[in-house]
Amino acid sequence: MPLKQVFTKEEIERAITRISHEIIENNKGVKGLVIIGIRTRGYVLAERIAKVINSLYGTKLDVGALDITFYRDDLSAISEQPVIHNTEIDFDIESKNIILVDDVLYTGRTIRCGLDALIDFGRPKTIQLAVLIDRGHRELPIRADYVGKNIPTSQKELVQVKLQEIDNEDSVTIEETQDDKEEDGKMGS
Amino acid sequence: MTKKKTAKWVHKDLLGLEYLSKEDIELLLDTAVSFREILDRKIKKVPALRGKTVVNLFYEPSTRTRVSFEVAAKRLSADVINIAVESSSVKKGETLNDTGRNIEALKADIIVVRHNCSGAATMLGRNVNISVINAGDGWHEHPTQALLDMFTLRGRLGKLEGLNVSIVGDIAHSRVARSNIWGLTKFGANVTVCAPKILIPPEIEKMGVKVTDNIDEALRDSDAINVLRMQFERDDMKAFPSQLEYFKNFGITEDRLKKAKKDVIVMHPGPINRGVEISSEVADGGNSVILEQVTNGIAVRMAVLFWVSQAKP
Secondary structure, rough: HHHHEEEEEEHHHHHHHHHHHHHHHHOOOOOOEEEEOOOHHHHHHHHHHHHHHHHHOOOOOOEEEEEEEHOOOOOOOOOOOOOOOOOEEOOOOOOEEEEEEEEEEEEOHHHHHHHHHOOOOOOEEEEEEEEEEEEEOOOOOHHHHHHHHOOOOOOOOOEEEEOHHOOOEEEEEEOOOHHHHHHHHHHOO | OOOOOOOOOOOOEEEEEEEEHHHHHHHHHHHHHHHHHHHOOOOOOOOOOOOOOOEEEOOOOOOOOHHHHHHHHOOOOEEEEEEEEEHHHHOOOHHHHHHHHHHHOOOOOEEEEOOOOOHHHHHHHHOOOOOOEEEEEOOEEEEEHHHHHHHHHHHHHHOOOOOEEEEEEEOOOHHHHHHHHHHHHHHHOOOEEEOOHHHHOOOHHOOOEEEEEEEEHHHHHOOEEEOOOOOOOOOOOOOOHHHHHHHHOOEEEEEHHHHOOOEEEEEOOOOOOEEEOOOHHHHHOOOOHHHHHHHHHHHHHHHHHHHOOOOOO
């Protein structure tokens, strides 16, 4: 099947740097800022964003990982069984400005799970959403505050984000699939 | 997304560890790690089993296991119904299968059953389409207890493979011992059972364990000791010598522990009888993980409830 590269290593890097600056601009600094990524690639991106901000401002931002499996609304519907990762948020989120990070924003359902999960940890001041790719096709009223790149897609296409820390390379590709089946049992990001 | 290695859970029921593969058990223990973290949150609840109903059907008295299953189900947002057999239709002569089918007709999703007959959970599982979890059947198996023991051991020592685990006490009547043996041997742990000769069931060594009636020998190289309660309520225990004599010869005391490894882990499934199988000093001492086991039990039972509800045959 044809694979189309839509985002290169350099573009990913630049997008993360830009998002980091936008976060600082929007929040007027780094006060009360924490970064939480959705497992697994959202967490990798969260760490990268934190690294950029830390190097710019000499800070040591708290970074957390969120697994949303137990909050999914399609647990009984999916054909593949879920892969469960650990949630690691070992800091207080009360009154913090949370940057929630994921790789691809699609239907919005993963983010809905993430919001529910975060609110079970406390009452943050704000939750802002950062994604590397926004591919459209929302099923819920959710939008991102920081977007690496908007990529118009059809629902038959599969957007694949690869990150060095997990996949040994940085790239975003689009693949045409035969049907519009949910990708890999994973609900639309 | 790239295909990830997905462990597949195919079991509608959890009846015993004998029937599970090492991979099945690993999946349950790994999932329990995620659930253990939830228990430390401010809001100790996730919606994974929202809309599901769990029925606790207990034919034998139990506080720890029943409450643990109830807490586990509630932490998963399931609805829980407890059926106390003393005040139910069972007293009017209803069979276990009929009770189970009625619970199914009431549109429950999971039955957690404890019964004094070995094999009761297996029979019930065959007769209903909803999930059945064995919370202890006769002398046969108590899988969630063994899972929480293994979870506690793995959490403390980082692995199960190659560990020396001694199970001390009433082996003959113990479903906890049998489930632990099935589970631990699958992971390559070395299991020793230790008890007075009359409490060691014949041919138990065929399960792959070492047998001894010498307590010091059982303790010497152990990484962990699982101390079992003496089940004096059993009819065939009437001939058993006094509790004091058992404590003198087999009780886990500080003096005995001095001959074991310094950081040996002392476990007990509860309820403990102080001064019978274990001294108060040991039960409350630094080697004891007895209360940690209770907390871990919730996480392990959440994992079991979660996966039986996700079963994809």
